[in-house]
Amino acid sequence: MDDLFAICRASMVPDGQAVGYTLMRKDETGAGQPWPIIITRKGNNFYGFENACPHQGTRLDTYPNEFMDEDDNVLVCGKHRARFDLDSGHCFIGPCQGRDLTPIALIVDDGDLCISGIDLADEDGMDLVDHAPDVMITPE
Ligand code: FES
Incomplete structure (x- = not known):
């Protein structure tokens, strides 16, 4: 079995x-190349995705303060506002509707x-200084 690389404590999400x-x-x-990822959580289930919009490959949080949806618990691409399910990474509205974030097995x-x-x-x-904000969405 391959080695495990620990990203964070589950309690941090x-x-x-x-x-x-x-x-x-x-x-x-x-x-080595920077590889931005997103970890989401629904209950006790955790999901990993590459932080790259399937539309143009842009980081979802490229544009500060525009990566969260105020009304729904969904990921939002800050560039053109595509919305993705937290658990499947499936885009249900936006320029890449029907496409998915690239999943990462956790x-x-x-x-x-x-x-x-x-x-x-x-x-x-x-330890990289990451100038883009963490992707963070807040439940209502
Ligand atoms: S780059 Fe994400 S919706 Fe266009």
């Missing part, structure tokens, strides 16, 4: 919300949210 992280993933040359290990089978760079990227 509030129910009905989403949190963003940037990891470092090896590209085809072996160099493993809960002793309270940690982990990924496996991803070729991360030696440095994991967790």
Whole structure:
């Protein structure tokens, strides 16, 4: 079995919300490239997605303060306002309607949210200064 890489404690992702992280993933040359991801939560279920809109590949939180929907618990792309289900990553309205965020399999290990089978760079990227805000949506 591949090694597990712990991203965060499960308790750090509030129910009905989403949190963003940037990891470092090896590209085809072996160099590390920033790899922004989103972890969402519904109850005790956690879901991982690449933080890249299937429309133009833009980070959902590229435009500060425009990544959350005030009325629904959904992810929103700040660029053209596409909306995605928290659990499936499915876009149900917007320019990429019918398409999905790229899922990332998460493993809960002793309270940690982990990924496996991803070729991360030696440095994991967790210390990168991330100028974009965490993706965070708030239930009503
Ligand atoms: S880039 Fe996300 S909706 Fe267009």
